[in-house]
Amino acid sequence: xxxxxWVVVLSLVAGLLVPVPALAEARPAGECAVSLDCTxxxxxxxxxxxxxxxxxLVQSGPAAGLGASDRWRNIEGVLLFFRDHGLGAPGxxxxxxxxxxxxxxxxGVAIALGRSADGFGNPGSARWADYLTRLARGELAVRGTxxxxxxxxxxxxxxxxxxxxxxxxxxxxxxxxxxxxLFSEFYRWALxxxxxxxxxxLLYGGLLNPVLVLRRVPFVDWLTDVRESAPSRKGSEMAYxxxxxxxxxxxxxxxxxxxxxxxxxFEEFQxxx
Numbered sequence: 001x002x003x004x005x006w007v008v009v010l011s012l013v014a015g016l017l018v019p020v021p022a023l024a025e026a027r028p029a030g031e032c033a034v035s036l037d038c039t040x041x042x043x044x045x046x047x048x049x050x051x052x053x054x055x056x057l058v059q060s061g062p063a064a065g066l067g068a069s070d071r072w073r074n075i076e077g078v079l080l081f082f083r084d085h086g087l088g089a090p091g092x093x094x095x096x097x098x099x100x101x102x103x104x105x106x107x108g109v110a111i112a113l114g115r116s117a118d119g120f121g122n123p124g125s126a127r128w129a130d131y132l133t134r135l136a137r138g139e140l141a142v143r144g145t146x147x148x149x150x151x152x153x154x155x156x157x158x159x160x161x162x163x164x165x166x167x168x169x170x171x172x173x174x175x176x177x178x179x180x181x182l183f184s185e186f187y188r189w190a191l192x193x194x195x196x197x198x199x200x201x202l203l204y205g206g207l208l209n210p211v212l213v214l215r216r217v218p219f220v221d222w223l224t225d226v227r228e229s230a231p232s233r234k235g236s237e238m239a240y241x242x243x244x245x246x247x248x249x250x251x252x253x254x255x256x257x258x259x260x261x262x263x264x265x266f267e268e269f270q271x272x273x
Contacts, residue, residue, distance in 0.1 A: 026050065033057035036110040039120055040164065043099040045090050048083040051102060052076060063109050066136045070227045071150070072105060077232030078184075085240065093171040100161025101154060104128050108153065112136070124157025143221070144194045150226055151191035158188070176243045183239035186257045187232070191224050200258055208263045211270075222269050234268050235261070 108128020119125030
C-alpha cells in the first residue's frame with residue numbers, strides 16, 4: 001500500500017480511538033439549589049425526582065430569605081404527578097417546558113438576591129425576581145394581587161419553555177399532552193382572574209353542586225393557593241384523565257373547563273375541611 005494510503009487509514013483508526021465526549025450528566029440537585037446557575041438544558045437532564053428535590057431545596061434554602069419558603073408547593077404537586085405517572089422524561093416536550101419553568105424560578109431567586117442580573121434568556125426570570133422582591137417588601141399581601149403576579153411569572157416561563165421545546169428542539173406535544181396543557185393554562189388563568197372565577201362559580205355552581213355556590217370563596221382560596229400541593233396534584237390527576245378521554249376533541253372553552261374540572265376538586269376540598 002502506498003504511503004499516502006497508509007496515512008489515511010491510520011488517521012481513520014486514530015479517529016475511532018479518540019473518545020467522543022458524552023452528553024454531560026445533570027448536576028446534582030443540591031449543587032444547583034446552592035449555585036442557582038443550572039441552565040434549563042441541565043435541568044432537562046434531571047429525573048423528575050431530582051427536580052422535585054431541587055425545587056424543595058431552593059425554597060428551603062436561598063428563597064427562604066425572600067419569604068418564599070413555600071411559594072412553589074403547587075408546582076411540587078405537578079412534579080409528584082409527573083413522577084407517579086412516568087411523565088417528563090429528559091428530552092421530551094413536557095420535560096423542556098418544565099425545565100424552563102424551574103430555570104425561571106431559579107434565576108428569579110438569584111436576581112432577587114442580587115447575585116446576578118442574568119436571566120439566561122428566560123423571560124420568566126425577571127418576572128419571578130420582581131415577584132420575589134415585592135413579596136419580600138410585603139407588597140403582595142392582597143390575595144388577588146399576589147396570585148396575579150405569581151401567575152404572570154409562571155406564564156412567562158411556561159411560554160418560553162414551549163418555544164424552546166418547539167422552536168429549538170423541534171418537538172410537539174402529543175394530543176394528550178396538548179389537552180393536559182390546556183388545563184394548566186386554565187389554572188394560571190384562574191390565578192390571574194379571581195373575580196371572574198368567582199362569578200363563573202356563582203353562575204354555574206348550582207349546576208355542579210349547590211353547596212359550591214355558598215363555599216365558592218374558600219374553595220377558590222384553596223384551589224389557587226400556591227402554598228398547597230394537594231390541589232395541583234389532584235387537579236393534574238383529573239386533568240390527565242380527561243385529556244386521555246379526548247372530551248369534545250380537545251376544544252375547551254373556559255366554561256367547559258370549569259364544568260369538567262371543578263366538581264371533583266370541590267369534593268376533594270370538602271374532604272379536607
